Amino acid sequence: MGRIVGGFATSHVLFSRAGHEAQADAVFEGMTRIGQEIEALAPDLVVIVSNDHMINFNTLLQAPFVVGIGMSHTPFGDLGIPADYAIPGHSEFAQGLVDHANAHDFDLGVIREVRPDHGVAIPSLFASPRGKRPVVPLYTNVDMRPVTPARRAYRLGEVLADYVKNVRPAGERVVVLGAGGLSHWIGVPRQGDVNEAFDRWLLDRFEAGDVGALTGLTIDEIEAESGNGGVELVNWLVMYGALHGARARTIYYEPMTAWWTGMGGIAVDVPAGA
Amino acid sequence: MGKPLTQPAAYHINKMLQSIPHDPQVAMGLLTDREAVFDRFGLSETERAAFRADDPDAIRALGIHPHLLMPWSMLTNEHVRTFLMVDPAHKARLPGGGN
Numbered sequence: 001m002g003r004i005v006g007g008f009a010t011s012h013v014l015f016s017r018a019g020h021e022a023q024a025d026a027v028f029e030g031m032t033r034i035g036q037e038i039e040a041l042a043p044d045l046v047v048i049v050s051n052d053h054m055i056n057f058n059t060l061l062q063a064p065f066v067v068g069i070g071m072s073h074t075p076f077g078d079l080g081i082p083a084d085y086a087i088p089g090h091s092e093f094a095q096g097l098v099d100h101a102n103a104h105d106f107d108l109g110v111i112r113e114v115r116p117d118h119g120v121a122i123p124s125l126f127a128s129p130r131g132k133r134p135v136v137p138l139y140t141n142v143d144m145r146p147v148t149p150a151r152r153a154y155r156l157g158e159v160l161a162d163y164v165k166n167v168r169p170a171g172e173r174v175v176v177l178g179a180g181g182l183s184h185w186i187g188v189p190r191q192g193d194v195n196e197a198f199d200r201w202l203l204d205r206f207e208a209g210d211v212g213a214l215t216g217l218t219i220d221e222i223e224a225e226s227g228n229g230g231v232e233l234v235n236w237l238v239m240y241g242a243l244h245g246a247r248a249r250t251i252y253y254e255p256m257t258a259w260w261t262g263m264g265g266i267a268v269d270v271p272a273g274a
Numbered sequence: 275m276g277k278p279l280t281q282p283a284a285y286h287i288n289k290m291l292q293s294i295p296h297d298p299q300v301a302m303g304l305l306t307d308r309e310a311v312f313d314r315f316g317l318s319e320t321e322r323a324a325f326r327a328d329d330p331d332a333i334r335a336l337g338i339h340p341h342l343l344m345p346w347s348m349l350t351n352e353h354v355r356t357f358l359m360v361d362p363a364h365k366a367r368l369p370g371g372g373n
Contacts (some may be wrong), residue, residue, distance in 0.1 A: 017361040028364050035369050058292040059280055059339050082361040084366075122360075129370030143341060144279060158339065187340030189331075228279075228340060 002168030004161055005041045007243035007268035008034050009178040009206075009236040012252075013051060013261065014120045016080070020258040027263045030252025034177075034265055035126030039058040043175040045090045046127045047097075047160065048084040048121040049238040050179035051142045053078075056111065062144040065156065066109040068137035069094040073114055075121040085117070087124050093168070097136070100163040108157055110214060111139075123179040138238065139257035142180070142231045150222070151215040157241020161252065164242075178239030179202040180232025182253075182262035196255040198225040199262040202233065203250045206266050236266075243268040281337025290315040291342035294349055301349055 010031055017024040038046065051122045053054050055076050057063070070089045077083030096107045116124070120137045138160075140148060150158075157176070164174050181193040182202065214237060222231055240248075248266040256263045280288060290311065293300040303311040312322045320351060324332035330343060347354045 014360045014364055016357045016359060017363060018357075024361065024364070028367070054292050054339070054341050056294055056347070059285060059288040059342075060292070071325065076295075080365070082365075123366050129368065132370065143339070187330075187334070244285075271373035 001166070001170050002164040002172035002174055003270075004164050004176060004242055005043060005173045005270060006037065007178075007239045007246075007270075008038065008127075008251075008266065009125035009268075010034055010123055010237055010265035011181055011261065011263040012119050012179040013259065013263075014122060015259045021254070023196075023254045023256060023258070026252060027145060027254050027256065030140045030263075030265045031122075031126050033251055034267065035129065037267055038127050038175050038177075041173065041175055043133065043173045045093060045136060046175045046177055047136045047138055047242075048120050048123050048177050048179055049126065049138045049140065049235045050123065051140050051232055051235060052119055053117050054143070055117040056114050057139070057141070057143070059144070062141050063109040064141050064148055066111050066139040067094050067098050067104065068116075068139070069098070069110045070112050070114065070115045072131075073116050073120070073135065073137065074175055075124070076115040076117045077218075078117045079122075081118060081121045081125070081181045085131050087128055087131045088134045090136050092134045093134075097138075097160065097163050100167055101156070101159050104159045104162065107158055114139075119179060121175055125167060126192035127175070127177055133188075139235050140238065142234060147219045147231055149219060150217050150237050153237040154211065154215045154245075157238040158244070160238070161242045161244065176242040178236040180235040181226070181230055182233075182264045184229035184261035185227035186229045190227065192257065192260045193227070194255045194257050194262045195226055195230075196262060198230075199253065199255065199264060203248075203253060203264055203266065206236075206240070206248035206268075207250060209245050209247040211240070214240065226262070240268065243270065246271050280339040284337035286315050287317065287321060287336055287338050288342055290317070290337060291345055294345040304349060
């Protein structure tokens with residue numbers, strides 16, 4: 001019987017500070033704090049739920065969910081992210097998750113050699129500094145139709161929690177981190193806009209533990225309010241299902257119009273006795 | 275997501291754009307001899323014109339996947355390329371020392 005010892009979510013880009021140093025530093029501090037909280041939980045591995053950006057999966061091939069089952073993952077190196085080291089994977093955990101999900105109505109694809117772009121590599125900088133601990137990437141698809149509904153993303157998180165609780169060895173400690181969002185528009189005329197009101201509403205719903213409001217959103221509604229990039233919210237919802245919708249703490253939020261995106265992060269503590 | 279994100283008829287353009295991060299011949303070719311790259315991927319005269327003009331609306335109107343405007347912008351626009359990078363000051367402060 002393993003344990004999920006904590007859940008986190010964060011936006012997954014870092015860009016130039018020039019001209020908006022205080023805001024950029026606040027974002028960096030927020031991500032650093034998430035890394036420190038993960039460190040304090042001493043997890044054996046971190047499951048990072050995120051999406052690729054046309055590097056490993058593009059218009060040639062998309063799959064609803066793909067798990068990185070490799071022994072290690074070397075970052076692709078986009079955005080200047082260090083790619084001179086490999087992040088260890090956890091093949092046995094990853095394959096076991098695929099098997100367990102298959103027995104619980106989710107068929108997950110696998111990828112043996114993924115070169116994580118910023119979607120997984122930016123959160124890894126904080127969750128697994130210099131490859132300090134294994135990372136299992138769980139990729140969602142937010143680029144091609146259809147995107148998995150919010151409710152199903154949450155449900156997959158519950159299956160992940162069930163796997164850790166009922167299949168994994170006693171004493172194994174797992175952190176789940178959802179990465180992406182918040183509101184942003186990519187390659188469309190609205191690029192550069194941030195919907196701060198919607199971003200703050202989302203953070204408020206996570207703080208309230210309002211699973212119904214979050215999983216009741218349709219992908220069309222999410223896209224209308226927070227853009228084709230904001231659909232990455234489904235990554236947060238997989239994490240949230242794994243934490244059974246416990247109340248979240250907002251770690252940081254900045255409406256980073258200079259970066260064309262709302263940037264936010266939350267922590268979800270495991271309720272005492274759970 | 276009520277409409278297709280990418281038009282089937284634009285797949286050859288998507289292929290060109292998504293090759294940029296992987297294939298230095300495509301990336302360098304688009305900077306030094308773009309007509310040869312357009313030849314290789316079979317772009318029509320109208321399609322070439324949108325890229326020659328570097329007009330985002332015209333490129334989008336070809337039916338490409340919107341996210342694939344990004345590799346084009348990062349390749350051809352130095353401001354975008356340098357802006358969309360982890361800041362050196364942050365890199366230096368990464369836990370574990372970054373690189």
